[in-house]
Amino acid sequence: MPVEPNPPAPAPSDFIRDIVAADVTQKRYAQIVTRFPPEPNGYLHLGHAKSICLNFGIARENHGRCNLRFDDTNPAKEETEYVDSITADVRWLIAGWADHCLGFKPNGASPARTTVNGQSDNYLGPVAPGANSEPFSASSYFDQLYDYAVELIKRGKAYVCDLSPEDTDSYRGAPGRPGKDSPFRTRTVAENLDLYTRMKTGDFPDGARSLRSKIDMASPNMWLRDPLLYRIRHTAHHHTGDKWCIYPLYDYAHCLSDYLEGVTHSICTLEFVDHRPFYNWILEKLGLPRPLPHQYEFAKLNLGYTIVSKRKLLQLVSEKYVSGWDDPRMPTLSGLRRRGIPASAIRAFVTGVGVTKFDSLTEVSVFENAVRHELNAAAQRRLAVLKPVKLVLTNIPAGEILECAATNNPQDANPTTRKIALTREVFIEADDFAEVPPPKYFRLKPGGEVRLKYACIIKCDEVVKNAAGAITELRGTADLTTRAGGPNVDKKVKGTIHWVSASKCVDAEVRLYDRLFNVAEPAAEDDFLKVVNPRSLEIVTAKLEASLAAAKPEDRFQFERLGYFALDKDSPVGPPLAGGPRLIFNRTISLKDTWAK
RNA sequence: UGCCCGAUGGUGUAAUGGUAGCACAAACGACUCUGACUCGUUUUGUCUAGGUUCAAGUCCUAGUCGGGCAGCCA
Structure with missing residues (x-):
């Protein structure tokens, strides 16, 4: 079990926590509620760790809560394997630190209809993680999301558009050049309602129509040029099966998911700044009765010699540059865990880099220092x-x-x-x-x-x-x-x-890892695969003192003068057999070596 | 030739109009049955130009540079 550093680090401060503190002072919300909203289309990595620690940290410091919610609105990309790995990784990262803030929902639950100030409303509250609970998911709001879209149509704020995807693009214009109205923008409410119903019942093929917001095709903000609410996809969803053939888009689903869960502070990365007016537009046009959530944006983590992009990490896995998502060279949480890096070190690291709106590149030495610092205190020699x-x-x-x-x-x-x-x-x-x-x-x-x-x-x-x-x-x-x-x-x-x-020694396979990339900024390369370090793994047969035959997977060791090591999950566990078990150790990180050779 | 966001040592980040601080890195030194850890010393910074003010990293204006936006991805 990871141990918090002693004495505990002072509570972090940043511009988002300042906003939260002001909202607490003004009693703007009954309770602070954040959320961590991954799409289940890959494994969590160090970049997500920053978001997790921010969202759970804020919940923890304010006696609030942070919901784990899957942003699963695109059935073509999402899989149950990822749901399971993400849930496990989140729980590992926050274990012993913010477990008490983790919000789940009752198994199978969807928002309940309620009345607030005489107005009809929908709400889904949290429960503690346990046998009868599961993470939240946008897909469990599909019914409510559909109804809210009907409401937007009735209010004249949404319409069914028959433009092809290509035409939709060209009608949108470009930055600096206004778009033009869709010819279907002036359809009557009755016609929109009929067409939208038929989109749902499967009358139209993929891409034939879409439901769009009606905002301003000449807006200087591209994200206000009638962005889409729903698209037609005759694809089974990993959670809702064949029930739906229309699926909401991120912007529409996200703000309403936040609202349905009572989220107060919806924290995301900088690329969504332009989306914020749309986030607010949807919630305001619906005239919802409870306090509205607000979106705040921070700069994502960039780390030297590391790729922090789900798409690129997927490429490393599928093209066999590494053995899998949990290869110890990967910056995924499961890779770091397998490598022997304690969750507390990851938390200390991401807390240390801070939260700003500046697009930065953090040196790996900062991360390595956090790992060595934790392990120096905890590891048996x-x-x-x-x-x-x-x-x-x-x-x-x-x-x-x-x-x-x-x-x-x-x-x-x-x-x-x-x-x-x-x-x-x-x-x-x-x-x-x-x-x-x-x-x-x-x-x-x-x-x-x-x-x-x-x-x-x-x-x-x-x-x-x-x-x-x-x-x-x-x-x-x-x-x-x-x-x-x-x-x-x-x-x-x-x-x-x-x-x-x-x-009096035992043999072991020891896997020595080096950085996966040869350049500080692999993501900036035309082809990041060309800068993969071909010598990122060296395997040696080592001689260990006899007591290490009894090592357990959760043990952390310093092999003196060499570095920190942990048993790999491939290593057989259990009592030593005659002739000894085949031990496999991963080198988590070497000791700092100031003896320049 | 639009809109939005940003800029503090090598890197990251504080300073909420009042002494530019911390961490990492680097260099040197002390200690050492880990060339680790720890400790000490040192180097290096407010993008530019105006303005407001007793006082500006902080507020205002303009510029420069960097990032984001034209998915029926998130």
């Missing part, structure tokens, strides 16, 4: 050797086991220890030995001394090579007087290296 070289300590008899106490986490207030075995033969990291050392090399070299962490100081006496000249093993002597409790325990040497006993 272990010894592991990624690229082993054998070192024979000739003054330790074969079969002798010298126990050493290793600290589990020096960051703890009262650190505990575990026992590790020092034996005649150990493995050390290939990088920790240099036959011809560069300047300021602290590690092992011929004739040199170095400390084996938690054990003792050793000296390299001999370098053994094969016929080809490659090093096959190192031979040296251990100075056992420098062990804990020994007379020379305080002897100083410049270098301390990690190691594992050759006879």
